[in-house]
Amino acid sequence: MTQRRPRLGVMGGTFDPVHHGHLVAASEVAARFELDEVVFVPTGQPTFKQDQTVTVAEHRYLMTVIATASNPRFTVSRVDVDRPGLTYTVDTLRDLKEQRPDADLYFITGADAIEQILTWKDAEELFAMAHFVAVTRPGHALSVEGLPTDRVSILEVPALAISSTDVRARAGAGQPVWYLVPDGVVQYIAKHRLYRGQS
Numbered sequence: 001m002t003q004r005r006p007r008l009g010v011m012g013g014t015f016d017p018v019h020h021g022h023l024v025a026a027s028e029v030a031a032r033f034e035l036d037e038v039v040f041v042p043t044g045q046p047t048f049k050q051d052q053t054v055t056v057a058e059h060r061y062l063m064t065v066i067a068t069a070s071n072p073r074f075t076v077s078r079v080d081v082d083r084p085g086l087t088y089t090v091d092t093l094r095d096l097k098e099q100r101p102d103a104d105l106y107f108i109t110g111a112d113a114i115e116q117i118l119t120w121k122d123a124e125e126l127f128a129m130a131h132f133v134a135v136t137r138p139g140h141a142l143s144v145e146g147l148p149t150d151r152v153s154i155l156e157v158p159a160l161a162i163s164s165t166d167v168r169a170r171a172g173a174g175q176p177v178w179y180l181v182p183d184g185v186v187q188y189i190a191k192h193r194l195y196r197g198q199s
């Protein structure tokens with residue numbers, strides 16, 4: 001009997017901070033596609049967020065570690081945080097493929113990200129490197145026109161109207177962020193006084 005190749009989910013994001021929308025998306029895709037592991041990959045310098053202030057990578061990385069620690073199938077990779085320069089998914093996938101040559105990669109994105117994917121660096125190469133799973137996000141009608149249908153899947157996930165932008169604004173305004181992000185992340189934000197004055 002031939003053994004099936006391991007399936008590795010890849011959840012890339014700026015995670016400023018990581019929230020329950022990210023975690024539900026990863027969990028749902030893992031269940032639907034029978035993934036053996038989902039590796040969360042915080043960006044180093046996100047290329048599409050150069051016009052905004054992004055929290056230092058080490059804080060975003062540590063919050064992602066805290067948020068995923070309790071799930072034995074979730075891990076966190078430093079490949080993007082440790083690579084100098086802007087973060088591009090083509091490099092993320094290349095590095096992960098080198099580390100895990102035996103695995104099939106499933107890159108998980110939200111609706112807003114997949115709709116821009118043709119503008120990403122080396123877009124045509126990406127679909128050969130991974131299968132893309134776009135989760136539908138509340139309030140966002142999904143269009144995958146022009147994308148290779150055999151390499152892109154759409155998955156509806158339970159609506160979680162959470163964004164990092166909203167969490168930062170709430171934390172900045174002194175409003176609660178309990179239950180929008182994992183408890184450890186609430187405490188990390190308070191301990192390091194993140195997002196103060198950002199409302």
Ligand SMILES: Nc1ncnc2c1ncn2[C@@H]1O[C@H](COP(=O)(O)OP(=O)(O)OP(=O)(O)O)[C@@H](O)[C@H]1O
Pocket residue numbers: 012013014015016020021022025108109110111112113135136137138160161162163164165166
């Ligand atoms: N609530 C959500 N449900 C499902 N997917 C999400 C959700 N929020 C973000 N995503 C997806 O997760 C990935 C990482 O997103 P990111 O870290 O930029 O979070 P964000 O909430 O979109 O942040 P920001 O509000 O700062 O832009 C992207 O592919 C994004 O589309």
Ligand SMILES: O=C(O)c1ccc[n+]([C@@H]2O[C@H](COP(=O)([O-])O)[C@@H](O)[C@H]2O)c1
Pocket residue numbers: 011012013014015041043046047048049087088089090113119120121
């Ligand atoms: O490769 C690119 O050109 C590219 C452009 C924009 C976003 N991405 C990736 O998409 C994921 C979500 O990005 P963001 O900026 O919405 O947090 C993250 O893994 C980014 O590296 C990648």
